[in-house]
Amino acid sequence: MAIEYKTRTQLVVEILREKILSGEIVAGQPLRQAALAEELNVSRIPVREALLQLEAEGLVSFEPHKGASATELNLDQVDELFELRAMIEGDLLTASLVSISDEALTQATEILAKLDSALGKENAANTWSELNSDFHNCLYSGANRPQTSDLVNILNKNADRYIRMHLLWVGGISKAGPEHAELLALCKARDIDKAVAKLKQHILSSRDEIKAFLLQREAS
Numbered sequence: 574m575a576i577e578y579k580t581r582t583q584l585v586v587e588i589l590r591e592k593i594l595s596g597e598i599v600a601g602q603p604l605r606q607a608a609l610a611e612e613l614n615v616s617r618i619p620v621r622e623a624l625l626q627l628e629a630e631g632l633v634s635f636e637p638h639k640g641a642s643a644t645e646l647n648l649d650q651v652d653e654l655f656e657l658r659a660m661i662e663g664d665l666l667t668a669s670l671v672s673i674s675d676e677a678l679t680q681a682t683e684i685l686a687k688l689d690s691a692l693g694k695e696n697a698a699n700t701w702s703e704l705n706s707d708f709h710n711c712l713y714s715g716a717n718r719p720q721t722s723d724l725v726n727i728l729n730k731n732a733d734r735y736i737r738m739h740l741l742w743v744g745g746i747s748k749a750g751p752e753h754a755e756l757l758a759l760c761k762a763r764d765i766d767k768a769v770a771k772l773k774q775h776i777l778s779s780r781d782e783i784k785a786f787l788l789q790r791e792a793s
Contacts, residue, residue: 582622582626583623584613585613586627589624589627590630594632594742594790595790598643599643600643600646601645602642602643603639604633604643606620624641626698629698629699629737630698630738630741631644631735632734646738648784648787648788650731651780652784654732655779655780656777657728658728658729658776659772659776661721661728662725663769663772663773664721665716665721665722666760666768667765667769668715669712669715670760670765670768671765672717673712674714678761682757684707685757688708689753692740692749692750701740705749708753709725709729710725712760713725735779735783738783739782739783744782745779748778755771756768756772
């Protein structure tokens with residue numbers, strides 16, 4: 574029974590995800606649980622579970638007294654968020670690598686091992702997101718710039734659904750591991766120029782792939 578329930582929930586997730594990404598369900602469109610359950614010929618329980626998973630992926634938002642709706646995916650927002658991230662995080666890493674401790678780099682290594690493990694598991698978008706932020710913040714810890722760090726965390730929160738999108742649907746999982754490992758190795762070598770260049774490439778290549786995916790979605 575549990576296997577059937579899980580399969581049914583996952584089926585609803587895949588159907589709704591495809592409808593949102595294809596544009597069949599437009600940004601801001603209400604997602605009524607009763608209507609979806611009737612349309613998909615399932616009970617409300619798998620629909621509710623599916624909407625919660627899609628919320629974790631950044632495709633659905635819940636508002637008090639309004640329920641669930643599809644979130645907007647915005648090309649201009651992708652440009653601004655990821656370019657700001659590349660600029661500010663590059664400066665933060667530059668300042669950090671001047672004085673980052675061996676302990677912080679050891680911690681970053683441990684976080685990266687957990688992240689690599691989590692990337693191999695399904696339905697772990699929240700875990701990926703949290704560990705990814707922890708890994709980057711650990712590399713920036715030597716900067717001792719709390720206001721800049723707070724700004725980076727705000728930008729990452731706003732970019733979170735696009736980061737998850739990149740991991741889930743745009744081939745980001747296959748690239749995240751090797752790119753993070755290369756970045757960490759450069760940080761351990763205290764090669765500031767190459768580490769910052771790698772970080773910016775890591776962020777901006779994600780931007781380019783996400784934009785290409787959204788453009789293809791709009792064209793279809």
